[in-house]
Amino acid sequence: xxxxxxxxxxxxxxxxxxxxxxxxxxxxxxxxxxxxxxxxxxxxxxxxxxxxxxxxxxxxxxxxxxxxxxxxxxxxxxxxxxxxxxxxxxxxxxxxxxxxxxxxxxxxxxxxxxxxxxxxxxxxxxxxxxxxxxxxxxxxxxxxxxxxx
Numbered sequence: 001x002x003x004x005x006x007x008x009x010x011x012x013x014x015x016x017x018x019x020x021x022x023x024x025x026x027x028x029x030x031x032x033x034x035x036x037x038x039x040x041x042x043x044x045x046x047x048x049x050x051x052x053x054x055x056x057x058x059x060x061x062x063x064x065x066x067x068x069x070x071x072x073x074x075x076x077x078x079x080x081x082x083x084x085x086x087x088x089x090x091x092x093x094x095x096x097x098x099x100x101x102x103x104x105x106x107x108x109x110x111x112x113x114x115x116x117x118x119x120x121x122x123x124x125x126x127x128x129x130x131x132x133x134x135x136x137x138x139x140x141x142x143x144x145x146x147x148x149x
Contacts, residue, residue, distance in 0.1 A: 001026040003036040004047055014135045016047055065133035071107050072131070077143040083124050092120040093145060098129060101143075109133065121145055 001023045005013050009030070013019045018039055021030065030036040037043055079101055083089045095114040102109060113132040121127055124145050131139045 002039040003030060004039050004043055005030075005036050007035050008135075009035055016051060018044070018047075062134055062136055065137040068107060068109070068133050069131070069137050069139040072139055072141050075105055075107070075141075077101060077105060077141075079143060079145050080148045081124070081145055083147045087124045087147075089122050089124065089145070092122045094120050095129070098143070 002018060002020055003026050005015055005017050005019060008014050012021070019036075026036065031038075079093060079097065081089045081091065081093060093116075094111075095116055096111040098114055098116065099109055099111040109131055115130045115132075117128050117130070124147055126142060126144045129141050129143065131141050133139065
């Protein structure tokens, strides 16, 4: 089944992409929730018009995303957490915590666009996260989790 996505769908595609999915996934999940529409000749023509109109706006958005990603280059982020002697933390650090720490440093990004490699952090050490500012601007950010003094 060929569909045109109306919203970004994790592990499938971005808004206005044409994707090929299995019939059940399209009929039972994507279409009822409004994530996609059937790919017909008229909907494809409508999609092309939308993409033409969006091209100019998209360039400005990409430039802003690149500017935000540039702010990460010199940024050294150390997050403190309570931990035991073995380095295991009491609790964990998630994408929401990382988003909050970055906003304090001047980089605004929503937690749903942050992907910490390995999931939630439960030990002290150095970690990497992928930050998606835009579909074309993805940055890898390294940060450190240290024990509270």
